[in-house]
Amino acid sequence: MPSLSRLILAHLWTAFAAFGGAIILGLWQMWVRSPFAAPLSSSENYFISVTAHGSAMGYVLTTFFIMGFGYFVAETALKRPVPFPQLAWAAFYAGIAGVVLVVATVISGQATVLFTFYPPLTASPWFYVGLVLVVASSWVWCVLMLVAMGQWKRENPGKSVPLAMFATAANAVLWLWTTIGVAAEIVFVVLPAAFGVTDTVDVGLTRTLFSWTLHAIVYFWLLPAYIAFYTMAPQKAGGRLYSDTMARISFVSFLIYGLPVGLHHLFMDPHPPSGFKTVQMVFTVLVAVPTLLTVFTVCASMETAGRLRGGQGLLGWVGALPWKEPMVLATGLSFSMLWFGGFGGLINMSYGMNAMIHNTSWVTAHFHMIFGGSVVIMYFAIAYEIWPKLTGRKTPSVALQRVQLWSWAIGMMILSLPWHVLGLFGQWRRVAQFDYSDPNIAWWSPWMAASLLGGAILVVSAALFICNIARFHIDDKKLQAETEPMRYAVSLHPGTAAPAALNGFSLWNVLVLVLMTAAYAVPIAHSFVVKPPQAQVHRVNGQ
Amino acid sequence: MAISETGVVQSERRWALAMAVVSVIFLTAILYAAIAQHLSPPSNVELIDPATIHVSGEFAEDNLGTRLEPEGGVVIRLVTTQFSFVPSCVVVPQDAPVTFRVVSPDVIHGIMVVGTNVNTMIVPGYISRVRTRFAEAGEKLMPCHEFCGLGHSQMIAKVRVVPVNEFKPDADGRAHCAEP
Ligand SMILES: [Cu+2]
Numbered sequence: 047m048p049s050l051s052r053l054i055l056a057h058l059w060t061a062f063a064a065f066g067g068a069i070i071l072g073l074w075q076m077w078v079r080s081p082f083a084a085p086l087s088s089s090e091n092y093f094i095s096v097t098a099h100g101s102a103m104g105y106v107l108t109t110f111f112i113m114g115f116g117y118f119v120a121e122t123a124l125k126r127p128v129p130f131p132q133l134a135w136a137a138f139y140a141g142i143a144g145v146v147l148v149v150a151t152v153i154s155g156q157a158t159v160l161f162t163f164y165p166p167l168t169a170s171p172w173f174y175v176g177l178v179l180v181v182a183s184s185w186v187w188c189v190l191m192l193v194a195m196g197q198w199k200r201e202n203p204g205k206s207v208p209l210a211m212f213a214t215a216a217n218a219v220l221w222l223w224t225t226i227g228v229a230a231e232i233v234f235v236v237l238p239a240a241f242g243v244t245d246t247v248d249v250g251l252t253r254t255l256f257s258w259t260l261h262a263i264v265y266f267w268l269l270p271a272y273i274a275f276y277t278m279a280p281q282k283a284g285g286r287l288y289s290d291t292m293a294r295i296s297f298v299s300f301l302i303y304g305l306p307v308g309l310h311h312l313f314m315d316p317h318p319p320s321g322f323k324t325v326q327m328v329f330t331v332l333v334a335v336p337t338l339l340t341v342f343t344v345c346a347s348m349e350t351a352g353r354l355r356g357g358q359g360l361l362g363w364v365g366a367l368p369w370k371e372p373m374v375l376a377t378g379l380s381f382s383m384l385w386f387g388g389f390g391g392l393i394n395m396s397y398g399m400n401a402m403i404h405n406t407s408w409v410t411a412h413f414h415m416i417f418g419g420s421v422v423i424m425y426f427a428i429a430y431e432i433w434p435k436l437t438g439r440k441t442p443s444v445a446l447q448r449v450q451l452w453s454w455a456i457g458m459m460i461l462s463l464p465w466h467v468l469g470l471f472g473q474w475r476r477v478a479q480f481d482y483s484d485p486n487i488a489w490w491s492p493w494m495a496a497s498l499l500g501g502a503i504l505v506v507s508a509a510l511f512i513c514n515i516a517r518f519h520i521d522d523k524k525l526q527a528e529t530e531p532m533r534y535a536v537s538l539h540p541g542t543a544a545p546a547a548l549n550g551f552s553l554w555n556v557l558v559l560v561l562m563t564a565a566y567a568v569p570i571a572h573s574f575v576v577k578p579p580q581a582q583v584h585r586v587n588g589q
Numbered sequence: 590m591a592i593s594e595t596g597v598v599q600s601e602r603r604w605a606l607a608m609a610v611v612s613v614i615f616l617t618a619i620l621y622a623a624i625a626q627h628l629s630p631p632s633n634v635e636l637i638d639p640a641t642i643h644v645s646g647e648f649a650e651d652n653l654g655t656r657l658e659p660e661g662g663v664v665i666r667l668v669t670t671q672f673s674f675v676p677s678c679v680v681v682p683q684d685a686p687v688t689f690r691v692v693s694p695d696v697i698h699g700i701m702v703v704g705t706n707v708n709t710m711i712v713p714g715y716i717s718r719v720r721t722r723f724a725e726a727g728e729k730l731m732p733c734h735e736f737c738g739l740g741h742s743q744m745i746a747k748v749r750v751v752p753v754n755e756f757k758p759d760a761d762g763r764a765h766c767a768e769p
């Protein structure tokens with residue numbers, strides 16, 4: 047058992063508790079929007095719920111899961127204790143304090159600004175202070191990951207950092223860069239307004255700063271899934287990682303190209319200069335590359351597994367894979383959702399087509415498919431993989447884990463395919479109730495009912511997930527002790543050390559700095575040069 | 590496993606090359622559209638003070654709605670505000686070039702005309718501009734698509750597209766939605 051099991055479990059249970067609450071809100075939101083009358087339905091409740099759902103899923107589930115999983119990887123992949131565990135605990139409690147502030151302000155109706163804020167709408171300052179605490183605690187985590195990797199490198203000169211840890215550190219570096227935008231927005235613009243120091247804001251500037259964070263944050267959420275693809279799935283399938291170098295190139299590419307692309311979220315905004323939208327669109331095309339490399343390497347790794355298990359012919363290896371293994375199954379399901387999500391992403395990226403679907407349900411569908419589908423299903427699989435190590439007990443029922451993973455993927459499809467359709471036909475976003483008596487809208491009813499059903503399946507699947515992991519903690523004498531240590535996939539040709547450039551981040555940090563300067567210096571400076579008139583602050587708590 | 594290290598590297602090189610080609614095709618298509626066909630991402634850095642929109646002239650209340658401009662072209666001026674459109678219905682001629690000019694005096698809004706590619710954010714401080722042409726006649730929904738406060742869901746306007754011979758602006762060039 048890792049010595050930090052309690053710390054890791056504290057993080058992961060915080061993540062999944064937030065997830066469990068948020069998914070029930072999600073179902074209720076679908077119900078309110080559907081043609082059927084829902085209890086407690088009101089605009090205020092709806093937007094409180096949307097704010098809570100988005101903040102819990104986007105900030106709490108992800109950040110705490112990633113931190114907990116990171117500590118696990120740092121200890122099990124480096125096979126040495128994580129440095130400064132007291133600091134990790136302090137950061138955890140700071141994060142919890144942040145979550146409490148966020149929950150309290152949102153539930154009391156003091157922060158109905160959704161999880162993307164929308165200044166000049168301004169919530170209670172304590173909402174933002176809560177979020178700052180969550181982010182600050184994740185910064186401590188980032189530093190601890192980098193220190194852990196640095197210490198290991200000093201103790202193991204000339205060796206390459208184990209891939210799982212290299213990727214975790216890449217995510218820490220990515221996150222430090224990513225949060226600069228939102229931190230600047232909150233500290234310099236939003237908090238002064240919320241505390242009443244200023245009473246106007248430059249809205250365009252806040253949007254540009256937030257866009258800095260808005261795309262790369264998705265890669266922060268995504269990288270644990272990729273870590274599982276590369277280092278866990280091939281191992282569980284009984285194969286080898288096809289190429290360690292290619293994996294490192296993919297993670298580094300996410301770091302480089304995941305950042306200078308945020309303006310694609312502002313294609314339809316008037317203020318960013320058109321040329322820079324084009325520049326960032328070009329980088330957006332490039333960020334597809336690491337995913338395409340991943341598809342190859344992971345499929346090739348799985349092929350080695352299938353063939354080792356006796357699979358023959360062009361595709362015989364697919365059938366030979368151990369699909370009963372939750373990690374293998376989840377990888378398959380995640381990949382199938384990644385195709386839909388990736389295709390949707392290509393549409394969003396092409397600014398011409400984006401005009402059709404900007405701020406429609408298509409976008410909601412897209413990120414539910416990519417994040418809720420491809421990514422969160424891997425969070426489940428990772429949980430199933432590491433819970434035995436964390437609790438020292440063997441899995442109570444693998445069959446129930448499979449049922450849970452299948453129901454999640456099916457539920458996500460049923461939820462989001464109708465949204466894609468309705469979005470394509472112009473169903474706009476962030477609406478509490480639709481007027482189904484309007485003939486333009488009446489035909490939406492069956493689609494909305496279908497996606498409501500998808501939401502219900504997801505809630506059942508989430509409940510099953512919570513049961514599946516909770517059972518590890520119930521004192522059951524029949525559960526055998528887990529004695530196997532955590533194993534990560536070994537590469538096909540393990541002897542070779544990675545090139546120095548792919549064993550650290552100095553070079554890549556310089557490159558990120560150059561690219562971010564090229565992509566963002568002018569769009570940010572633009573606001574200070576054209577000096578747009580400011581907008582009056584609108585306090586949502588009515589003060 | 591039979592595959593050698595050079596085999597691995599070779600297969601990866603081939604795949605990476607294929608993916609590079611795919612990305613280059615995408616980029617060429619988009620940059621061709623941007624440069625040769627002048628289809629760049631929309632942008633309109635035209636400033637306006639949200640606090641004085643109503644006395645600004647262009648967006649004063651009696652200047653809002655559809656107008657056939659003296660120098661030609663149909664312009665639709667709209668104010669989006671918590672939680673309504675002014676005006677809440679606009680009439681436009683079918684199959685003619687029209688320009689939307691939209692501002693917000695308060696918070697961020699967004700508009701789209703459902704079933705068309707008219708779509709823009711409205712950021713206080715800037716004038717949003719969209720040029721388009723409506724191919725078919727009929728009534729279309731024009732909702733606010735960006736969260737702007739608790740009344741956001743109620744913020745819907747209409748665009749009435751009429752055949753050119755039914756588009757009858759007054760002496761000043763203004764046209765209004767006839768009462769339904
Ligand atoms: Cu993005």
Ligand SMILES: [Cu+2]
Pocket residue numbers: 698699733734735736737738741742744
């Ligand atoms: Cu709105």
